[in-house]
Amino acid sequence: MHLSLTSWAWIPLLIPVAQATSILLERGNVITFDEETLSPLVLRNASILIIDDTISAIFHPSRNDSVAVPDDVERIPADNDIISPGFVDTHRHVWQTVLRGLGADSTISEYLFRWANPQLSAESFDPEIMYYSQLMGLCEAQNSGVTTIVDNGSNTFSEVIAEAERDASIDSGIRTFWAYHIGNVYANFSVEDQIAVYRRFTADPRVQESLLSMGIGYEGFATLGANVTNTVLNLARDLNASVVETHYDGGNLGSYNSPALLQQLNFLNQSFPVIFVHSNRLTPRDIAVLRSYDHYTSFVPEFELHHGNDNYLPSLAQDRGSLSVGTHYSSSGDIVTQARMWLQTVRGWRLSSVMQEFKVPANNPMSVNQAFLLATRSGGLALGRPDLGVLRVGAKADIAVFDGTAPGMLGWQNAIAAVILHSNVGNVKHVLVDGQWRKRDGELLCAVNQTDVESRFLEAARRVQSFWEGVPPTVLEGVSPLAGSEYAILDEVDVTRRFDVDS
Secondary structure, X not given: OEOOOOOOOOOOOOOOOOOOOEEEEEEEEEEEEEOOOOEEEEEEEEEEEEEOOEEEEEEOHHHHHXXXXXXXXXXXXXXXXXXXXXXXXXXXXXXXXXXXXXXXXXXXXXXXXXXXXXXXXXXXXOHHHHHHHHHHHHHHHHHOOEEEEXXXXXXXXXXXXXXXXXXXXXXHOOEEEEEEEOOOOEOOEOXXXXXXXXXXXXXOHHHHOOOEEEEXXXXXXXXXXXXXXXXXXXXXXXXXXXXXXXXXXOHHHOOEOOHHHHHHOOOOOOOOOEEEEEOOOOOHHHHHHHHHHOOEEEEOHHHHHHHOOOOOOHHHHHHHOOEOOEOOOOOOOOHHHHHHHHHHHHHHHHHHHHHOOOOOOOOOOOOHHHHHHHHOHHHHHHOOOOOOOOOOOXXXXXXXXXXXXOOOOOOOOOHHHHHHHHOOHHHEEEEEEOOEEEEEOOEEOXXXXXXXXXXXXXXXXXHHHHHHHOXXXXXOOOEOOOOOOEOOOOOOOOOOOOOOOOO
């Protein structure tokens, strides 16, 4: 939807400007959100004034006289560009960046028993490897326009490893909700030790002054017993955890951390948001609980398609959904790709069901607007942060600017369709997080010395790859220990035509 230049007005936010930094994105095409229609709204030829970390005004340049633009404002021309909210990724195992490519043809069991196996993975990581794997993953996210990320820290192998992850997250400059894992058992890092470190990190002034928020990752609701679960609940409540995240797969994959179960455990009527990852076996009761307590799921489209996890049931509750990469050990690392895959998957399900009844669809069941909202505003709401994933006065200045003159974008008519259907990471021109430049004119500004970081990451990757080359292949025979289901051998696709030499 577009409004004429005379039918909308800016609403300035009065912020003290003494010693403030200010940026003015001028004459762009701004994707805002209409609270009345609950839909994205594109304002053409609009400017955004940023004061410090906040959007102060959105207005048409003809109304400059009505807006108190600081004299020392940094003016950034945005003619023909598309100014979007930064994307929100509600679930990513960022530490696995260094594993990129190892699981190109993997199965879900291989992933869980090899690369996601905390005890086995702990053997291949030292603090330096962890730091650069984490930092490069967060730089990759910002390069694509992701400004907020829920980092699922399933790698708390030891205190020094956790410290490396913390430091990289702070140094990256991205807005991070760290779902620090509690509950895995390690030889020299007990649950009590994990909790003690969590308390120390929460009180650390460096954490408190950064964009890193301490949350909790916990997978033991159905397995670890009431004592541990109540300890985690009290910890999250006492220290005001920014988020609690858990995996809910169900069925033949285990991980039965369902919304219905957490309701029984008194975990949903608290002040912190809870995000349920995957939710492949979502039930009507689960959906009702999510809506009643205002909690969200995290869709992981590319990961699910790669591993055969059924996403149909979560698609029935998209008002409780958000989007995520999950892990980029075998997939792309940007949220636009996830939104595109999710959109076309849902369309395929619903359209094909009509076609199979020998009918012809008269409308499209899911619009690009809905996919865009899942990639932006829904992620903010999943975190209990309506000031994230939106461009409006008073919201955080987390912004992604797309080059509207790029070859794949030139001539766009619908700004949202251009982003969701036609853009790629290379079209992301600028990225601002909390009002600070993280990408400018196509140059990534994530690390202080990007070249040195890339070199050290490559060395870390070689070391980790060498480790995994020495690990025997995972044997998948008989019955899976995940939930007692039998393994099945599939016929493998061969796209080459083969001729019988005797014919």
